[in-house]
Amino acid sequence: MTELLTSPxxxxxxxxxVYWLAQKVYARWSLPFLNPVLITILAxxxxxxxxxxxxxxxxxxxxxxxxxxxxxxxxxxxxLYQHLDTIKRQGVAISIALLxxxxxxxxxxxxLAGLLGxxxxxxxxxxxxxxxxxxxxxxxxxxxxxxxxxxxxVVITGVLGAVIGPTVLRWLGVISPTxxxxxxxxxxxxxxTSRALExxxxxxxxxxxxxxxxxxxxxxxxxxLLKILLVFLHx
Amino acid sequence: MIAGFSxxxxxxxxxxxxxxxxxxxxxxxxxxxxxxxxxxxLGIVRVEQVKPVADGLLKHLALLFVPPGVGLLLYGDLLKTxxxxxxxSLVVSTIIVLGVTGWLQQYLERRHD
Numbered sequence: 258m259t260e261l262l263t264s265p266x267x268x269x270x271x272x273x274x275v276y277w278l279a280q281k282v283y284a285r286w287s288l289p290f291l292n293p294v295l296i297t298i299l300a301x302x303x304x305x306x307x308x309x310x311x312x313x314x315x316x317x318x319x320x321x322x323x324x325x326x327x328x329x330x331x332x333x334x335x336x337l338y339q340h341l342d343t344i345k346r347q348g349v350a351i352s353i354a355l356l357x358x359x360x361x362x363x364x365x366x367x368x369l370a371g372l373l374g375x376x377x378x379x380x381x382x383x384x385x386x387x388x389x390x391x392x393x394x395x396x397x398x399x400x401x402x403x404x405x406x407x408x409x410x411v412v413i414t415g416v417l418g419a420v421i422g423p424t425v426l427r428w429l430g431v432i433s434p435t436x437x438x439x440x441x442x443x444x445x446x447x448x449x450t451s452r453a454l455e456x457x458x459x460x461x462x463x464x465x466x467x468x469x470x471x472x473x474x475x476x477x478x479x480x481x482l483l484k485i486l487l488v489f490l491h492x
Numbered sequence: 493m494i495a496g497f498s499x500x501x502x503x504x505x506x507x508x509x510x511x512x513x514x515x516x517x518x519x520x521x522x523x524x525x526x527x528x529x530x531x532x533x534l535g536i537v538r539v540e541q542v543k544p545v546a547d548g549l550l551k552h553l554a555l556l557f558v559p560p561g562v563g564l565l566l567y568g569d570l571l572k573t574x575x576x577x578x579x580x581s582l583v584v585s586t587i588i589v590l591g592v593t594g595w596l597q598q599y600l601e602r603r604h605d
Contacts, residue, residue, distance in 0.1 A: 276555050294554045298561035305562070312565055319559025325549065326556045328497075330521035331504045332546035334528030335539065341529075350600035358593030366585040373577035383581060387589055390560070391519035399517075409567035410578065412560055418586050419554075425587055431594035433601060440594030444586050451553035461550065467593070469522050476517040 262310055268318025275300050292420045294448065330389075330447065333465035340462040343435060351439065355467055358443040359474040362387045363482045371490045382406045384483055386414045388475040389446040389468055396479050411446070418445020419452040438463025443471045496545030499537055503528040 261267055279293040279300070305315050337344075344351065367384040375383070381402035385393040393411045394404040422441050431437060434457060441449035442464030450468055454461035507524025510516070516523070531537040564571075571578060 272555075272558055276558060294557055294561065297555075297558050298564070301558065301562045302565055306565070312563065315562060316559065319562065323556055323559040327504050327521040327524070328500045329549040329553050329556055330519075331500050331507065331524035331528055332542075332549040334503065334525045334532065335542055335546040336550070337525065337529045338532040338539065341533070347597075347601055347604065350597055350604060353600060354593050354597035357596050358589050361592040362585055362589040365588045366581050369581035369584055370574075370577045373580055375574050375577035375581075379574050379578065383578060386582065386585065389519065389522065392517060392522070395517045395519075403570070406567065406570050408560070409564050409571060410582065412557070412564060414582055414586060415557065416561065417582060418590070421583075421586070422590055425590050426594050429591050429595055431598050433598045435601060436594045436597035439597050440590045443593040444589040447553065448557055451550075451557070454550055454553065465525065469525060472518060472522055 262308055263314035265318030265321065267310075268315045269321060271304060272297070272301060272319060272322055275304075289420050289424055292416070292452075294451075295416050295420060298416070326447065330468075333450070333462075333468070336458055336462035337465050340459055343459070343463075344466060347435065351435075351463075351466070352470075354436070354439055355443055355470045356474060358440070358467075359387075359471050359478060360482065362444070362471075363475065363479055364486065367483060367486050368490075371486065377487060378402055379406070380486070381483060383410055385475045385479050386410050387418075387444055387446065388472045392472040392476055396476055400480060400483065412448075415445045415448030419448040422449055422452060423456070434459045435463050439467045442467025446471075493545060496542045499531075499542050500524075500528065500545060500549075503531065 276293060276297045279296040283291050283293045363384050366386050367380040370383050371380045381400045382397050385396045390408055390411045393407050397407040398404045422445060426437055426440055437456060438453045438460035441453040446468050450461060450464040453464035504521060504524040506527050508520030510523050511518055511520040532539060
């Protein structure tokens with residue numbers, strides 16, 4: 258029995274089944290906090306702890322699912338291509354919005370953590386939280402932060418952004434599909450993009466664009482902005 | 493179907509190759525996304541060839557984040573050391589990024605029109 262529970266097949270079957278059920282729940286009630294990814298992650302955490310399955314055994318099967326993230330990100334090139342007109346027409350606006358969002362994200366994440374008493378190493382590890390996992394981990398590694406902490410923070414940020422994003426944007430009166438997509442991708446990388454795709458193709462395309470551009474900007478800006486912040490906080 | 497998967501995996505391979513060779517801080521999949529867009533723009537690839545597979549993958553994008561999400565279990569102790577500063581800054585900063593990016597884009601595109 259233990260052999261079955263710790264097999265990759267069990268990990269894959271349980272992940273798919275729980276996600277399927279979570280989607281059904283979300284389809285029926287459609288409440289933001291019932292986000293299928295959030296529910297599935299929490300349920301599976303409970304399940305592997307309850308059944309005492311070591312995380313590595315779950316991950317041995319889970320990797321076959323997360324492997325598809327690579328090709329899926331490449332697939333974002335299709336909606337991006339189909340909305341090139343919008344991107345060309347609003348290139349300047351999009352660049353300004355994404356640059357501002359990227360700077361605001363890095364400064365507010367690291368700055369707030371610092372003001373609330375976090376150590377320098379935590380400030381470094383939290384700074385690129387809105388970038389996609391491999392980019393964020395690469396940045397933090399170079400700056401001598403804790404890349405594994407960053408990996409955790411990036412996933413939390415993604416789930417958080419996907420859950421609260423649409424509500425926050427509606428609340429702020431952001432109704433333009435382009436603006437909605439860019440904001441979701443800039444704040445919550447791939448998870449924000451998956452939520453943006455639910456709203457429509459243009460939202461998804463813009464979110465994919467934001468994920469890409471924000472990643473590049475975050476990699477370029479984080480070292481400089483962190484240096485300034487650290488000097489400022491240690492006056 | 494096979495054509496679509498072949499094209500997507502070739503773009504991913506190119507992306508990973510470029511990232512590795514040029515030692516870029518960008519992941520291969522993001523470069524692969526740009527490669528696919530460029531191939532479509534240049535007419536090397538036609539939309540009909542990749543669209544069905546791309547749509548299928550993107551429809552279930554959220555599911556692919558589940559296993560790394562469950563991996564958060566491993567970082568419980570690490571996160572506990574500074575949960576308040578991390579938690580507050582993540583929530584506030586996420587709202588700030590959403591607001592700055594979304595609001596600014598909407599303001600600029602309305603002014604343009």
